Amino acid sequence: MEEWDVIVIGAGSAGCALAGRLALSGRDRILVLEAGPRDLNPWLHLPIGYGKTFYHPRLNWMYRTEPQPGLAEREIYQPRGKVVGGSSAINAMVYMRGQAEDFDGWERMGNPGWGWPDVLATYRRMEDHALGASAWHGAGGPLHVEDISKAVHPLTPLFVQAAQEAGLPFNPDLNGETSEGAGIYQITTRGGLRESAARAYLHPARRSGRVKVDTGILVSRILFEGKRAVAVEGWRGAERVRYRAQSEIVVAAGAINSPQLLQLSGIGAPDALARHGIATVQALPAVGRHLQDHLCYDHVYRSRRPSLNEDLLSWPGRIGMALTYLLQRRGPLSLSVNQGGGYLKTRSDLDRPDMQLYFSPLSYERALPGVRALMKPDPFPGFSTSVSPCRPHSRGHVAIRSPDPRVAPEIAPNYLSDPRDVVDILAGARFLRRLAATPSFAALIESEIKPGPHCADDAALLQSIRQQAYSVFHPCGTCRMGPDPADSVVDPQLRVHGLEGLRVADASIFPTIPSGNTNAPAMMVGERAADLMGAR
Incomplete structure (x- = not known):
């Protein structure tokens, strides 16, 4: 079993930002596990090429929701990145950070350190903005934002x-x-090429020698010793693989796959887990709940x-x-x-x-x-x-259908x-x-x-x-952050309630959906997670 200091599950927007910032700290050996392939397909780098990846089964999970009563019983398409860079590699690249009041609201919900002053400071640190440094923007950060x-x-x-x-x-x-x-709109491109989270964070981090990325790894569960997360089990094709974490495991698989993986690992509502023969490791009924989307x-x-x-x-x-x-x-x-x-x-x-x-x-x-x-x-x-x-009131859920990680979970946003x-x-x-x-x-x-x-x-x-009407592909909230384990999954430090050595860091932790596009906030969460793990 390979041993690493930190294991990050998911090379998406937040996972890339987290691994990149941790690598800069120079303290940890970091393994990033990604279910999809490397980002070598040329359509991933041509900005308008997202038209080619929208229905690409090798690069995209291509999920569909349950039939939605509020939308004439239609199944709504939910593309999610299945490639290094995650959804930042296949999205429409609009860079919006959310309104200040969104994050002040997060803090009022019992999440200190997530108000607008702290979040804005993180955004400014991550940006290399075409408008230059100002009270609202940063320059020289890893992520280039283009003025078009x-x-x-x-x-x-x-x-x-x-x-x-x-x-x-x-x-x-x-x-x-x-x-x-x-x-x-401002967009995430650099020099006419898409600026995915992988290009901004992960590829430079790999050059440091402190980060390894294993692709084609479908993680099936997190392994525990008592209440401490210690290892990850998954599949590379037909081969079972395991990796051990000396320090921490971070789930950054996105608003659909992160709650799925927690449930497969025995974290969730006990009755829902028992239906699939999964023993409860930690009872957290909010896992998969509070799904929000635009x-x-x-x-x-x-x-x-x-x-x-x-x-x-x-x-x-x-x-x-x-x-x-x-x-x-x-x-x-x-x-x-x-x-x-x-x-x-x-x-x-x-x-x-x-x-x-x-x-x-x-x-x-x-x-x-x-x-x-x-x-x-x-x-x-x-x-x-x-x-x-901007701020829908409807709430839905994500729930596993099977103990088999290859079976897509049930996605029910309950639009309208x-x-x-x-x-x-x-x-x-x-x-x-x-x-x-x-x-x-x-x-x-x-x-x-x-x-x-x-x-x-x-x-x-x-x-x-x-x-x-259709989704703008901004699912979030399914492992939401909050102080009370009865209605949240992670605390303000992004630690899973009741467990040790396990965090979640991606759009699933949003307590409420930001007022706009969610890719920038997801990368911000990755940056904040690195701070909370002592990267600075």
């Missing part, structure tokens, strides 16, 4: 103008003092002006994009399609934004199932606007099960209509493709939402 405001498609500034006409202020830095307003809803339009559709469909457009990228590392291939966006308040009595906006300068209503939309856009100019309520979420997403849909009626967009829109003019009232809009 001068590189976006010509339709994107029209979205920002329309948003201002709809009543939103222009916001030149959506990660600045406030997120409120409309502007251009839901998204689109309006799609046919445009009177050229969109990205033509570039992606025509051979002259493809050749031009390829040449621009090869010669300059610029152009559409170096960007995300989520270029514009922002945040708004759907009610005047709110003290902060409760709705996130997205703008994409392409449309893909005719894409076939199983084909990532941006690789098969519509054969006419089109674009989409989207809304995503809380009536307040219905009110919120309807308010967002009405804002999209208001946005479309502005002078800038009215002059641009030839016709509304989805939901279409027949959706003229709230009842019709809600029916469209139930039939068309």
